[in-house]
Amino acid sequence: DTGVSQDPRHKITKRGQNVTFRCDPISEHNRLYWYRQTLGQGPEFLTYFQNEAQLEKSRLLSDRFSAERPKGSFSTLEIQRTEQGDSAMYLCASTELAGGPPDTQYFGPGTRLTVL
Amino acid sequence: GQNIDQPTEMTATEGAIVQINCTYQTSGFNGLFWYQQHAGEAPTFLSYNVLDGLEEKGRFSSFLSRSKGYSYLLLKELQMKDSASYLCAPGSSGNTPLVFGKGTRLSVIA
Numbered sequence: 001d002t003g004v005s006q007d008p009r010h011k012i013t014k015r016g017q018n019v020t021f022r023c024d025p026i027s028e029h030n031r032l033y034w035y036r037q038t039l040g041q042g043p044e045f046l047t048y049f050q051n052e053a054q055l056e057k058s059r060l061l062s063d064r065f066s067a068e069r070p071k072g073s074f075s076t077l078e079i080q081r082t083e084q085g086d087s088a089m090y091l092c093a094s095t096e097l098a099g100g101p102p103d104t105q106y107f108g109p110g111t112r113l114t115v116l
Numbered sequence: 117g118q119n120i121d122q123p124t125e126m127t128a129t130e131g132a133i134v135q136i137n138c139t140y141q142t143s144g145f146n147g148l149f150w151y152q153q154h155a156g157e158a159p160t161f162l163s164y165n166v167l168d169g170l171e172e173k174g175r176f177s178s179f180l181s182r183s184k185g186y187s188y189l190l191l192k193e194l195q196m197k198d199s200a201s202y203l204c205a206p207g208s209s210g211n212t213p214l215v216f217g218k219g220t221r222l223s224v225i226a
Contacts (some may be wrong), residue, residue, distance in 0.1 A: 004134065033118030035213075040219075041218055042203050042205075043214075044216075045213035056213070058213075106161065107151075108158055109157065109160040110157075111157050
């Protein structure tokens with residue numbers, strides 16, 4: 001296991017369609033984060049999990065967005081009824097949560113979503 | 117809340133030294149991360165400072181002053197491949213999600 005992987009790397013969809021992205025974290029990393037990044041901005045937090053529990057959701061995460069991590073390993077992010085404003089890079093990151101100072105988050109390559 | 121400020125763009129010459137500053141205001145501060153992000157790629161970890169002072173790692177060094185809410189990333193002997201965005205992110209205790217600055221886009225020119 002060499003790092004965080006995400007699938008697909010690119011997704012083009014029409015407005016109104018549903019899309020689902022997958023993230024596989026580094027093995028044994030129990031924290032998993034989803035971020036969204038638009039051009040010229042830093043990544044913005046969407047939601048995160050500790051094992052299978054979803055601990056926090058950003059106000060950016062409208063009710064069209066849902067995320068799961070059913071077995072505490074991979075996670076999925078689904079966007080329903082996509083809008084053009086959803087076009088962005090969706091990044092996944094994981095960390096080990098060893099305790100103490102914040103642990104480094106390692107990012108996957110991202111899924112670039114384009115909504116036409 | 118959190119407030120992070122870094123310059124939007126910088127240009128420097130190959131072989132030179134550049135310093136990228138970051139000021140922040142955050143609650144529960146527990147260290148500061150710097151990430152590098154090449155265009156179209158994911159952020160990659162560069163450094164993490166929890167104590168005041170300068171930490172050197174090859175051509176890259178990072179400085180932190182907790183009392184001033186200030187950090188900088190120092191890049192020496194610039195190479196063309198250093199052209200990228202550099203993201204500052206203060207960390208909080210408890211491994212809460214990172215809040216990133218908008219990033220500084222560095223262009224290295226010949």
